[in-house]
Amino acid sequence: MSLKRSLALAAAMSLSSSVLAEDPMKVGFVYVGPIGDHGWSYQHDQGRLAVEEHFGDKVETTYVENVSEGADAERTIRRLAQAGNDMIFTTSFGFMNPTARVAKEFPDVTFEHATGYKRAENLGTYLSLTYEGRYVTGTAAGLVTESNTLGYIASFPIPEVIRDINSVYLSAKKVNPDIELKVVWVNTWFDPAKEADAANALMDQGVDVIVQHTDSPAPLIAADKRGKWGVGQASDMRKFGDGAHLLSVVDDWAPYYIDRVQAVMDGTWKSEDHWGGMDEGLIKVVGISDRLTDEQRAKVEGVRDAIIAGEFHPFTGPIKDQSGTVRIPEGETATNEQLATMDWYVEGMTATLPN
Structure with missing residues (x-):
């Protein structure tokens, strides 16, 4: 191979490597x-x-x-x-x-x-860790309800949804012993018409605070039209029904996605099971209503701050299931494995889980 051809080939390879690197x-x-x-x-x-x-x-x-x-x-x-x-x-x-x-x-x-x-x-x-935001939600809902009847629009009976329902009930019951939580299963993540129908059905049954595990603002809009309370799901939904908006539980995925992409770039990525909550800002409670009294707001913010600081875990025992069986003993907190496999309602819930 001639020197000229060798130099040309080397230059081409260098250019190719440079392009690939970029x-x-x-x-x-x-x-x-x-x-x-x-x-x-x-x-x-x-x-x-x-x-x-x-x-x-x-x-x-x-x-x-x-x-x-x-x-x-x-x-x-x-x-x-x-x-x-x-x-x-x-x-x-x-x-x-x-x-x-x-x-x-x-x-x-x-x-x-x-x-x-x-x-x-x-x-x-x-x-x-949406259940952390749900616990704050339950505290707020239990404080503002006048009918003592809360409603939950549930998507599918998977552990994530079940533990969030339990979290809302546990926290609401703690501040209001007369609470009842009604649940409607809609078997969809996103169907605005179906979600609105579920919200109206719950309000027809005396519910005055609507919580949802579905993704459209339709339940909040329905609550706003009827002068009830609603809670934003995953994003800040207050603009869809400011009069009804109690608070929103927001997922902020940006820091996590940036971190994991960077890990792949750096060659340091490893398979893991990451649970991200309020302490790292992956879950945020925003837009707490100005209609709360100073005392109510202080209680809601106190629960939020205690969870962020690691001073309180929403699933701290003793916690029993509907049959009265102790699932989380006194002084213990639920493990990630227990939370990831939760297929039972807590004691006091009158609703039944779908088969």
């Missing part, structure tokens, strides 16, 4: 609802946008919204892996098995799944 890291996100739900999927997408803002041209992100849990999810996740994404976040409980199957097929891609429990060398899990 290729952005590709990160994909899969959402169960639309990014315009103003709730769960919206907040995850805000986290994605924060990743873009933080890393600039070092990353290239993409997302797929309105992905059904099941076969559709698996096809979507696989397409993202085939498209060359280096890291993929899947953000709904029903994406767990599809994510695990695709992760096995693509060992060089890093996967993280929200709210699930299956992990592998290239698959981690993460969730927000």
Whole structure:
């Protein structure tokens, strides 16, 4: 090979290496609802946008919204892996098995799944401690209710939802022993019409505070129209019904997503099960209503601050289930394993769990 050709080849290889070194890291996100739900999927997408803002041209992100849990999810996740994404976040409980199957097929891609429990060398899990925000919610709801009847619009009977219902009831009962919590299961994460119907059905039964584990602002809007209280889910929803808005429990995914993308860039990423709560700012309670009295506000903020400081855990024993069986002994707090498998209502709940 001539010296001239050797130099040209070396230059080409150097240029190729330089271009490759500058290729952005590709990160994909899969959402169960639309990014315009103003709730769960919206907040995850805000986290994605924060990743873009933080890393600039070092990353290239993409997302797929309105992905059904099941076969559709698996096809979507696989397409993202085939498209060359280096890291993929899947953000709904029903994406767990599809994510695990695709992760096995693509060992060089890093996967993280929200709210699930299956992990592998290239698959981690993460969730927000929504039950902490729910405990603050229950305190506020128990203080402001006039009918002593609260309502909860529940999505699916999975541990995440069940433990949040229990958290609301435990905290409300603590400040108001006469509390009853009614539950309507809607079997959807996002269906504004169905959510509004559930809210109205609960209010027809005497409920004057609506809490939701669904993602649209429809329940808050319905509560506002009828002069009742409502609670924002996942994002700050006060603009949708300021007159009804008691508070919002907000998921802030931005710091977590930035941290995990950075770990992949640095080569330090490891599979783990991350539980992020109020102490690290992943869960925030915002927009506490000005209609609360000074005394009520002090109690609500006191509970919030105690959880943030680690001085109080919402699931501190003694806690019994509906049958009277002690599930969490006195002086103990629930382990992550107990919380991750919670399939029972606490003592005092009159509702029944779906089979």
